[in-house]
Structure formats: structure tokens, C-alpha cells
Amino acid sequence: MSMETEAGVFCRNYHTHTQWCNHGTIDAEETICEAISLGMQELGFSEHAPFPDNRFGRMAFSELINYIGQVRLLQKKYAPYIKIFAGLEIEYFEDDLPYYHQLYRDYGVDYLILGQHYFKDQNSGCYVKTKRIEDEKTIAKYFDSLIYAAQSGLFPMIAHPDYCFGCDLVYTHITEQAICKFLSSISSVNTVLEINANGFRKPTFLSKIGERRKYPADLFWKYVKEYGLWGMIGSDCHHRGQLYDLAVRQAFYFAVEKGIMLKDSIHIGARH
Ligand SMILES: [Zn+2]
Ligand SMILES: [Zn+2]
Incomplete structure (x- = not known):
């Protein structure tokens, strides 16, 4: 897609929250009307x-x-103006594999995006909260969990793949190796890495290496560019005003600055 940053090129967004999630504040219909007025x-x-x-x-x-039923009603109502999809953002745990297939097959979701806010430590069997990671070995486990998730073929998009960089660490070759292992493993998988605009809405913090964002993380995207993988902008909006806001434009500028190629659509429909 074009690397321009005008509103006209932001035609699709697949990462949208509304009143159905506990922290979304507005009505889905308002977001649809906003999307139509933006020409999406x-x-x-x-x-x-x-x-x-x-x-x-x-x-x-x-x-x-x-939730799915209400999205289907809105899909029909607004069909002349915009295509609406019923997706879900979800973590991947190997034990729950049948459930993801059930979501596509029995619940009829249009797509699942991977949002690995938690992952399972393979040694302890415990859930780890990604934003509470405190050491690089655990970062490596997080990226391993993304590898399993991506290779399942269930996820056309990986939301905020660099979500683990909220921790205040000085990153070394351990993290770099984990990133590279992940990126090399997904080169043949049909998925896209999201540059998450919500990271630009959050305050920066004073880390051991100076003031920085939690994500998108420069270190991670430097390697995405090296591996020649695709990115995609996701608004991750939690109210109508965020659908196309300054943060989304900053995400575009970030992609341009890092030289990341951008896709503008994902595979919709059941995965194998
Ligand atoms: Zn998320
Ligand atoms: Zn989200």
C-alpha cells in the first residue's frame, strides 16, 4: 500500500474495541458512523x-x-456503506486449540487476531502477564509463545507483537536472538505484524536507557525491516475519536521512518 499518511489511505481497521469489552466506552454503531464519515x-x-x-x-x-449477533445486525444495516466484520482479539494457549477452531466453525467469527497479553510458561504451566515480564529469559518465552501461535495458522494478524517491551530492562543479545528466532519462524506464515497505535496514546516512561515508549519498540521493528516482513497499522481504538487520531498517524510515520512495508487488509474467514 501507499506509505502516505493522509486519512484517505487508512481504509481498513481490524483492531476495534467498543462497549462489549470492559474498557471500551462507546457504542459500536457510533464507531461505524465515524468510519463511514472517514471514508473507510x-x-x-x-x-x-x-x-x-x-x-x-x-x-x-x-x-x-x-456480541457476534449484534455485529451481524450492524453488518446488514450498514452493508451499502461499509464492510463490517465480527472478529476477536485473543491469547493463544496450545491447550485451547479446539476452542479457536470452534470460534471460527461454530461461532462464525470472521477472524481472530492474536493479542498475547498472557502466555503460558511451559515449565511451570502458569500464566504469565506479558506486561509484567521482569527478565530477558521470560521475554524469550513470550516470543516462543508467539511462534506456536503464528504456526497454528489461526491468526491473520498479530496485534502488538512487541507488547513485552513495557518492562524496564537493558536489552541484550538474549532478546535480540528471541526476536530473530520469532521473525525467521513466521516468514512462511500467512500473518501480519501490527504496529499498534495505542502504544502512542500511552505515556512514555523513564527507563534505564532513557525516556521511551513501551511499544512499538524500535529494537523489534528494526529486525522486522531486516527480515523484510510486513506490518499493518491497527488503531486499537477504545472510543470513536481514536479510530483515526494522532496516534494512528504517528504509527504511519513510525512505519515510514523504519522502512516497514504496510499491508492494508487481512485474510478474512476460517483458517485451516
Ligand atoms: Zn491487545
Ligand atoms: Zn486491543
Whole structure:
């Protein structure tokens, strides 16, 4: 796609939250109207997916059918103006493999984006909260979890793949090797790495190496460029005003500055 940053080139967004997730504040219909007024062609909703055991305290599993049903109604209502999709943002755990297939097959979701806010430590079997990582060995485990997720073929987009860089560490070859192992493993997988605009909305912090954003992380995207992999802008908006805001434009500038090639659409529909 063009590397221009005008509103006209931001035609599709697949990372959208609304009232269905506990921290989204507005009505989905308002976001659709905003997207239409921006001239967008596609808008995908991607609420945080529940698991059947409601393990992370987000949209209740019992609400899932209602969420998809409501998106389908809006899809029909606005079909003449914009394409609407019912997606979900979800973590990947190998033990839950049948559930992801069930989401595509039985619940009819249009796509799943990987949002690895938690991953499972293979040694302890415990969930690790990605933004609470405190050492580089755990960062390597996080990237390993992304490899398993990507190779499952379930996820056309990996949201904020650099979500682990919120921790205040001085990164060494351990992290660089983990990044490279991940990037080389996904070169043949049909997925795209998201440059997450929400990272530009969050305050910077004073880290051991100076003031910086938590993500997008320069170190990570330097390697994405080296590996020649695709990026994609995701608004990760939590209200209508964020759908195309300064942060989204900053994400475009970031891509231009780092020389990242951008895709503007993802594979929609069931995965193998
Ligand atoms: Zn997320
Ligand atoms: Zn999100």
C-alpha cells in the first residue's frame, strides 16, 4: 500500500474495541458512523475474547453469542456503506486449540487476531502477564509463545507483537536472538505484524536507557525491516475519536521512518 499518511489511505481497521469489552466506552454503531464519515471501506470489531472458563475477567463467555449477533445486525444495516466484520482479539494457549477452531466453525467469527497479553510458561504451566515480564529469559518465552501461535495458522494478524517491551530492562543479545528466532519462524506464515497505535496514546516512561515508549519498540521493528516482513497499522481504538487520531498517524510515520512495508487488509474467514 501507499506509505502516505493522509486519512484517505487508512481504509481498513481490524483492531476495534467498543462497549462489549470492559474498557471500551462507546457504542459500536457510533464507531461505524465515524468510519463511514472517514471514508473507510472495512471495519472489523475485535473485542477481547472470553474463554469458556471466563479466566481473565473480560466479556463473559455467555455474552459471546450476543456480541457476534449484534455485529451481524450492524453488518446488514450498514452493508451499502461499509464492510463490517465480527472478529476477536485473543491469547493463544496450545491447550485451547479446539476452542479457536470452534470460534471460527461454530461461532462464525470472521477472524481472530492474536493479542498475547498472557502466555503460558511451559515449565511451570502458569500464566504469565506479558506486561509484567521482569527478565530477558521470560521475554524469550513470550516470543516462543508467539511462534506456536503464528504456526497454528489461526491468526491473520498479530496485534502488538512487541507488547513485552513495557518492562524496564537493558536489552541484550538474549532478546535480540528471541526476536530473530520469532521473525525467521513466521516468514512462511500467512500473518501480519501490527504496529499498534495505542502504544502512542500511552505515556512514555523513564527507563534505564532513557525516556521511551513501551511499544512499538524500535529494537523489534528494526529486525522486522531486516527480515523484510510486513506490518499493518491497527488503531486499537477504545472510543470513536481514536479510530483515526494522532496516534494512528504517528504509527504511519513510525512505519515510514523504519522502512516497514504496510499491508492494508487481512485474510478474512476460517483458517485451516
Ligand atoms: Zn491487545
Ligand atoms: Zn486491543
